[in-house]
Amino acid sequence: MLISETFYSLQGEGELTGVPSVFLRTSGCNLRCNWCDTPYASWNPEGTERSVADLVAEVQSHPGRHVVLTGGEPMIAKNIRDLAAALRADGRHITIETAATIAPDGIACDLASMSPKLGNSAPDARLSDAWRARHEATRWNPEVLRAWVDGYTYQFKFVVSTPADVEEMETLIASLGRDIPRHKILLMPEAITLDRLRERSAWLGELCKERGYRYAHRLHIELYGNKRGT
Structure with a gap:
């Protein structure tokens, strides 16, 4: 499978912020978010072909049991289900960071970290009209989101630029027909x-206090800056 990078760091986002974790970043994505902070795994995918056995061995070389499958979009990666199954058999805690556009279909996962994309993700004129239309049609998939919510321990992470993004998020969450705490x-x-x-x-922190959402910091930027391998 095509792997953009692997590294051992502290989880910088979400419920497990601060937990030492091995990150396995797959290369390739079915979206083209305008503000993507890992273009080397999405807009211009690059990487090295790695086997499942090789990746599991690398995970075993680090202390701790937490592994993060990220991307790009890990759910489109070749052999991702085989990798998740091998990590589960090795006793690892598996977080999958996904835009939730691909159905889980029983993949081994302890925390589904879903980051559905809002309208602020729309790609700019660097892409063709066809790609922009594809992104818009793909970024929000209620049926797939419900499958993750119904089958897994989960968290939603939304990237927010303005208060209007929060209004959009609330409308979309309500449309799922699920009681999302x-x-x-x-x-x-x-x-x-x-x-x-x-x-x-x-x-954003004040808005979270007012409405009862969790504020999600980006610890890796605070500690390391916007650098690869962190």
Whole structure:
């Protein structure tokens, strides 16, 4: 399978923020988010072909039991289900970071970290009209989202740029027809620099307090900056 990078770090986002984890980043994505912070795994996918056995051996070389399958979009990666099954057999806790556009179909997963894309993700003129239409048609899939919610322990992570994004998120969540607890909805500032992170965290944190959502910081930017391998 095509792997963009692997690294051992602290989980920077979501309910498991701060947990030492091995990250396995697959290369390739079915979306083209305008603000994507890993274009080397999406817009311009690059990487090395790795076997499931090789990846499991690398995971075993690190302390701790948490593994994060991320991307790109890991759910479109070749042999992703075989990799998840092998990690489960090895006793690992598996987080899958996904845009939730691909059905789980029983994949081994302990935490489905779903980050459905809002309208603010729309790609710009760098892409053809056909790609922009494809992104728009793919980014929100209620049937797939319900399958993840019904079958797995989950969290929702939404990348937020403005208060209008929160209004859009609330409309979309309501359309799922599921009772999603507000503490399962994490709102994360759209930011790849520390200055932008702090600027947006101020008002977003207050909004989370008012509406009962969880504020999701980006610990890796705070600790390391926007660097690969962190």
